[in-house]
Amino acid sequence: MSCAPCPQRLQRLTQVQSGSEIPATLTVQATDDDYRYSHLLPHFSRDTYPPLTPFAFSDPGLRALEHPNPRAFLQNATNVVELTPRLGTEVHGINLAELDSDARDELALEVARRGLMVFRDQHDFIDRGPEFYKQWGSHFGRLHIHPTSGHPAGYPEIHLVYRDANSTFNFEISDSITSTVWHTDVSYELQPPGLTTFFLLSQPETGGDTLFTSQVSTLQNLSPQFVAFLRTLTAVHSGSPSKHIHPVVRKHPVTGEEALYVNRQFTRRIIGLKREESENILRFLFDHIDKSGDYQARLKWAPGTVAVWDNRVTAHSAIVDYKDSKERRHGARITPQAERPIPALDGLKLD
Template sequence: MSTSIATETQQQQQKQQDSNPTLKLRGHDNLNAQGQEEYRYSHLLPVFTADTYPPLTPFEHVDPGARALSHSDPRAFLGNATSVVEITPNLGTEVRGVNLRDLDSEGRDQLALEVARRGLMVFRDQQDFIDAGPDFYLQWGRHFGRLHIHPTSGHPQNYPELHLVYRDANSTFNFERSDSITSTSWHSDVSYERQPPGLTTFFLLSSPSTGGDTLFTSQVSTLKKLSPQFIAFLKTLKAVHSGVEQADFSRSGRRGATVRREPVEHIHPLVRKHPVTGEEALYVNRQFTKRIVGLKREESNTLLNFLYDHIDKSGDLQARLKWAPYTVALWDNRVTAHSAIVDYGESKERRHGARITPQAERPVPALDGLSLDD
């Protein structure tokens, strides 16, 4: 599909707002010379080009969090914070008073380590960061790894490395289904890649007045809840993660009908070890994990469904992020899973987010010597 999708989407939104002036985007609209509202982040609306890309090639990832281990104070980047609050005991920290845009290389290393340890960090009042623009986003993300180009999602014009989520009154360009009784879909981003993401940065450019929260869960904690004997068994297993369903979803005409890179499947351990913290985490998700290698279909389905159910129901291990203007969230995809909450559809408001997604290492098995071959 052509880049005209972005223009059509913008025109639809303008008509909607003209007809209903109560639908304001919280703090994110300006007036043009004619006194009309124009969307402040229209340059970051999703486009779907005909560009295609070759398969991803392996690369050596050097985790910046590892460098912070040798710092005399690995949490020095929080020194000027006015508030540092743990969202839950085992997952998530909310910070005020730290300007992410001002962090130097050492501060970014420390940030990577803290995100790895806490799983999720939420920084409020980050207008400087969000308004810095897409060139800054790329420079920021490259500090943490090779930037991933999503095979099917929309991106801003000329910036394919920026993954966008987008939903408004007229359309959705998200990987979501309307034939389910719930919008909750736990996943770790693009886990089907050979080298899935590590530290991820995400923020909303426009959000509904209420709803549209994001759920997170600690996969370190979900693993620890299981019995030692069962964990020992899980460590011997590996599973196939597949991007085929996501590609087929787009090929069916939804989400921009674009597939830029042919879908892949890769084998990852069911339990992985974080290369910096050494923590072990459950590494399966309902969205992309398809089968356990070496088990018969019924055995694989039974075990995976048990683990998915465990993840779904572990409310005591989860954190809920309520978005506010100029909030930036960072999480470690190696030790967390997350789900958007699509509960704002009746309001017909826009939810527009951008994700900066650096890839990390190939998942390290928690069991030494476990081969990731078929």
């Protein structure tokens, strides 16, 4: 998870600074010697990365709109199940790693439409390793580098979450009544991510599911009058160490669908409103997202599961309900950046 205040960073600083010597690098040690994915354990270094620069983005899903059958990539699937009417599709029987360029474009379009797709039995994908993950993600956009979180040594483009009996680089809120923190990934960037791929390399026997909700639906369930007002607003998103202003309602570049684009983790302030107005409206919207059970999907991971979501139209939260377990939970995220959020209201001032 990428977070602000970023727990990975806090953890890293705590670990690094507690020693009298500050090590140049730090890699999590597995609790077992023969861990299959030890080469993907979180690694921290003093490397710094240049600030992200703007880049031209064209959504691969646009190309799929021209295909005779934009869902052709699903043709050989043995089972395609809608997880809920408004969000999420689970697919069995296709090998994601074998999708060619056209099929990846179709995937991007379908993920934009469904918000979340869950592919089961993707051991081939997961076992191909970090060079493949980069090649996969680069099809969908420029890969985001998280400046502070742990990544496999040599692969800063791969974002990791990790917890075992000795270490944690997962989000934890010790003084909160819940571990649920709805967010969309790194929304504080000028060009936040679109299609995002995430999978677990190791998981507890039970627990550690991930929650998703549809931000198209959270918006649609508000009154037209209130939505009309929200379309006129922009908000500041900030997180380590970036800060940008985005429209409160954004339009998807391929589907044209409007989605609510605020989240409890990174959205700080609505521009132009009085402080109390901003606080109350944001609190209302965050509560609304918290309570959006009508359009949420809960992903129960199984070995080999790969989830692909569109960060422009969904929000998600890890669930840390396996605290007492000594088992390892180790996940990897591939996070291509997309367009600067397009306001639903033409001409909305963003600077």
